[in-house]
Amino acid sequence: MKRTDEERMQAVGKGDLDAFRDLVLAHQRSAWSVAFRFLHDPAEAEDVVQDAFLKILDAAHRYRPTASFRTYLYQIVSRLCIDRMEKKRPEYTDEPPDVADPSPGPGEVFASRQEKDAVRTAVDALPANQRIALILKHYEGLSYAEIGAAIGVTAKAVEGLLGRARSDLQDRLASLKKD
Amino acid sequence: MKCDKVLDRLGAYADGELSRLQSRRIGRHLEGCSSCQVHLAGLREVNRILGEIPMPPVPGGLALRVVAEAARRAPGVKRLSLISHVSEWLTEALQVMPYPVRLAACCTIIAASLVGVLVAERISSADRRHAVVVAARELDGLEWFGGAPPVSVAAAYLGAALTSSPAEGDAR
Numbered sequence: 001m002k003r004t005d006e007e008r009m010q011a012v013g014k015g016d017l018d019a020f021r022d023l024v025l026a027h028q029r030s031a032w033s034v035a036f037r038f039l040h041d042p043a044e045a046e047d048v049v050q051d052a053f054l055k056i057l058d059a060a061h062r063y064r065p066t067a068s069f070r071t072y073l074y075q076i077v078s079r080l081c082i083d084r085m086e087k088k089r090p091e092y093t094d095e096p097p098d099v100a101d102p103s104p105g106p107g108e109v110f111a112s113r114q115e116k117d118a119v120r121t122a123v124d125a126l127p128a129n130q131r132i133a134l135i136l137k138h139y140e141g142l143s144y145a146e147i148g149a150a151i152g153v154t155a156k157a158v159e160g161l162l163g164r165a166r167s168d169l170q171d172r173l174a175s176l177k178k179d
Numbered sequence: 180m181k182c183d184k185v186l187d188r189l190g191a192y193a194d195g196e197l198s199r200l201q202s203r204r205i206g207r208h209l210e211g212c213s214s215c216q217v218h219l220a221g222l223r224e225v226n227r228i229l230g231e232i233p234m235p236p237v238p239g240g241l242a243l244r245v246v247a248e249a250a251r252r253a254p255g256v257k258r259l260s261l262i263s264h265v266s267e268w269l270t271e272a273l274q275v276m277p278y279p280v281r282l283a284a285c286c287t288i289i290a291a292s293l294v295g296v297l298v299a300e301r302i303s304s305a306d307r308r309h310a311v312v313v314a315a316r317e318l319d320g321l322e323w324f325g326g327a328p329p330v331s332v333a334a335a336y337l338g339a340a341l342t343s344s345p346a347e348g349d350a351r
Contacts (some may be wrong), residue, residue, distance in 0.1 A: 017246070017249065017250060020249060021242065021246045022245065024242045024245050025242050028237055028241055028242050028245070029237050032237045032241065034236075036234060036235065037232075037234060042235065042238065042322075046238060046244075047322070049241060049245065050244065050245050050248060051210055053245045053249070054245070054248065054249060054252065057249050073183055110230075115228050116228055116231060116232055119225065119228045119229060119232070120232055121207060123229075134229070137194065138226065138229045138230060139234070143196065144191070144196050146330050155196075159188075159190065159191050159196070162190050162194075163187070163190045164257075166190055166222055166226075167231075169225045170221045170222065170224075170225055173221070173224065173225060173228070174221070
């Protein structure tokens with residue numbers, strides 16, 4: 001019978017490294033997605049994923065399944081990402097991140113590519129809380145309440161963060177179209 | 180409902196985060212307000228573009244590296260033993276069986292365990308008897324009395340020799 005994440009966490013708390021491995025396998029993609037989209041650096045994103053899971057291992061014996069494991073993981077990954085960004089804030093660059101894009105085919109128009117770059121650059125320029133809220137909403141499909149639990153704010157505050165973030169992105173996109 | 184109130188909640192409306200009543204009120208406003216419709220279209224455009232931004236795949240071996248690092252940092256954390264795995268498997272298997280099958284399986288396990296204990300006991304006692312015989316045969320000078328009848332001088336001598344200490348034997 002397949003164990004839930006919460007049951008696996010309780011097993012990890014008792015020293016079961018196989019349960020820990022199962023958790024890593026099940027959630028590495030989510031952790032990686034958030035970390036990479038936030039940091040745009042594969043090496044740093046990998047460090048964050050590793051640190052996040054090791055923190056989870058260290059705290060497993062104290063874990064109480066009050067929230068879902070996924071929310072708990074996002075909470076740790078978000079915190080680690082924001083901490084890293086704050087440490088390297090002066091190094092901010094306006095260049096769009098160098099991401100290998102597997103999707104563009106011959107049919108993709110130049111304007112669309114520009115739009116993506118503009119939005120991506122605008123996302124990177126957002127304040128950390130707005131950026132992480134946007135990532136958790138758009139790429140992980142979390143509800144406002146879940147995002148709030150992950151970043152330590154209310155659902156109403158998440159609505160505000162996302163509203164401001166999207167408004168900035170819309171402005172950036174509108175100015176691109178004007179040019 | 181006024182435009183500024185609608186625009187405040189347009190994101191939550193697009194995300195499906197509003198109650199049915201709130202959603203219906205905004206929907207009604209949108210039907211008659213082209214300005215708010217433009218805002219909603221812009222919002223959906225941003226959402227679409229965000230959804231199209233690609234992400235490289237998870238690096239190969241990431242989970243393996245994380246688990247290896249975990250094992251290195253926490254040597255106290257051990258993999259479960261084979262016995263634990265088997266008992267976990269048995270518990271899970273028993274849970275999904277119907278009651279009569281579960282009962283039969285439990286009886287079989289108990290019977291098999293009893294048979295195992297009895298067989299082990301027989302083997303062990305046979306080994307003990309064999310060890311006494313081997314020890315008696317190795318006693319110096321007594322090999323002649325191996326075939327002595329139970330009631331005889333030789334048998335009495337053999338019994339005395341087996342119970343006396345080596346020091347007593349030397350003194351004699």
